[in-house]
Amino acid sequence: MHDRRFRQAAGTYAVYGVIYWVTALYLQLTVFPARGPLVLWFGLGALLAVGVPWLLWTRRAWFERWILSRRDLTRILAVLVALRALAVARLALGGAGSMRMPSMGGGVPPNAVGAWVMALVALATAVMLARAAWGPEERAG
Numbered sequence: 001m002h003d004r005r006f007r008q009a010a011g012t013y014a015v016y017g018v019i020y021w022v023t024a025l026y027l028q029l030t031v032f033p034a035r036g037p038l039v040l041w042f043g044l045g046a047l048l049a050v051g052v053p054w055l056l057w058t059r060r061a062w063f064e065r066w067i068l069s070r071r072d073l074t075r076i077l078a079v080l081v082a083l084r085a086l087a088v089a090r091l092a093l094g095g096a097g098s099m100r101m102p103s104m105g106g107g108v109p110p111n112a113v114g115a116w117v118m119a120l121v122a123l124a125t126a127v128m129l130a131r132a133a134w135g136p137e138e139r140a141g
Helices: 002-030 038-057 061-066 070-093 112-134
Strands: none
Touching: 002 038, 002 070, 002 112, 038 070, 070 112
């Protein structure tokens, strides 16, 4: 049961990571001016979208021994993703002068619906992460 929750959280995070990675790529290519070493940042984003679910999917003895337990990693991620959901929701609520999500396909004008969708994706991911992180531990029979 416990591993199932972590696998569900890993799958949800993978979907979240890909959605956010593709959205960031879209925004960078169509809306925002190119700055800095983009290959580095988008490479790091892709690594997170794949690496985090891999770490959550099953226990990794080397990771849990030397870095962080899977439960602790999931707790940290749940808080960070929930904060991301709040930040994106604030962008969606912003006034006409605020920086919001652009409408897909057109770049401009900004579209609050896109920001709400991204906030809901992040919120759903945070809920799945929290469910795995703070759920009861499986007991050995």
